[in-house]
Amino acid sequence: MVILMKKIARYFLFTVLIIIISANIIIFFTNNATAEAQDVKVPILVYHHIMDNYDRGNALINITPDEFLLHLWALKNNGFTTITFNDYYDYASGIRALPEKPIIISFDDGYLSNYEYGYKMLKDLEMKATIFVITSTMGATENVTYPHFSWEQAREMEKSGVVDIQSHSHSHREMQYLDALSLQRELRLSKYLIEKNLNKEVSVFAYPFGSFGGLTQNLAGFAGYKLQCKVGDLGYNTKTSPLNELKRITVSGTTTDRGLITQINANLELPN
Numbered sequence: 001m002v003i004l005m006k007k008i009a010r011y012f013l014f015t016v017l018i019i020i021i022s023a024n025i026i027i028f029f030t031n032n033a034t035a036e037a038q039d040v041k042v043p044i045l046v047y048h049h050i051m052d053n054y055d056r057g058n059a060l061i062n063i064t065p066d067e068f069l070l071h072l073w074a075l076k077n078n079g080f081t082t083i084t085f086n087d088y089y090d091y092a093s094g095i096r097a098l099p100e101k102p103i104i105i106s107f108d109d110g111y112l113s114n115y116e117y118g119y120k121m122l123k124d125l126e127m128k129a130t131i132f133v134i135t136s137t138m139g140a141t142e143n144v145t146y147p148h149f150s151w152e153q154a155r156e157m158e159k160s161g162v163v164d165i166q167s168h169s170h171s172h173r174e175m176q177y178l179d180a181l182s183l184q185r186e187l188r189l190s191k192y193l194i195e196k197n198l199n200k201e202v203s204v205f206a207y208p209f210g211s212f213g214g215l216t217q218n219l220a221g222f223a224g225y226k227l228q229c230k231v232g233d234l235g236y237n238t239k240t241s242p243l244n245e246l247k248r249i250t251v252s253g254t255t256t257d258r259g260l261i262t263q264i265n266a267n268l269e270l271p272n
Helices: 002-037 065-077 085-092 112-124 151-160 180-198 214-223 257-268
Strands: 044-047 102-109 129-133 163-167 204-206 227-229
Touching: 065 112, 065 257, 085 102, 085 163, 085 227, 102 112, 112 129, 112 151, 129 151, 129 204, 151 163, 151 180, 163 180, 180 214, 214 227
Parallel strands: 044 102, 102 129, 129 163, 163 204, 204 227
Antiparallel strands: none
């Protein structure tokens, strides 16, 4: 009787295991087929600094807190869903499907205002963003245009799941004018410092000033960056876009919430 019961138990466990494995295989191939079937356009937005009463001549890198909040609400109310660069990479690799209207929000430089204003707004609205930081100015309050957030604040944002911290180089130099040794330092030191301080993999690089070339792209790939971003572009990204030349749309602080949606839609209509 005991032997019979043991055989029945083993058979039951084996059957359950087969069912679980089969279900996972079905889910994997279903998701893969869905991702392959999609032809989704992914716009990427770029912001920099958030502050009140800025010089309107600097609207290209500034936006007020109120205007940024209106931008987030406009995206939400028009059906856009924020995704991460990792989501996009998995989609481009054919292993993940994306929502119908995906969008990536990014910030360059790592200003303290991103933490003080942007982080809270994103969290309240359950939206996501990526911040590309300059590792040599983490926590800096002097000899910088605007204060930068610290490693401790970066850890808080990263742990929340709302903000993804990635690299904007170590010292924010125009990459295409650097020699190979300097390029390696900018690419690898920033990656190392972020990974060491935040205990995560860094796989996305945003070029300072959008300055890049064949050598920089190759060295960035060798350094372990899966995705590379430009700035000040027109258009959008698809699953066939070059992963080392992703397009990003710079958003001006003078752009209204309605103007933002118009700007995005106009870019989505451009030939890719």
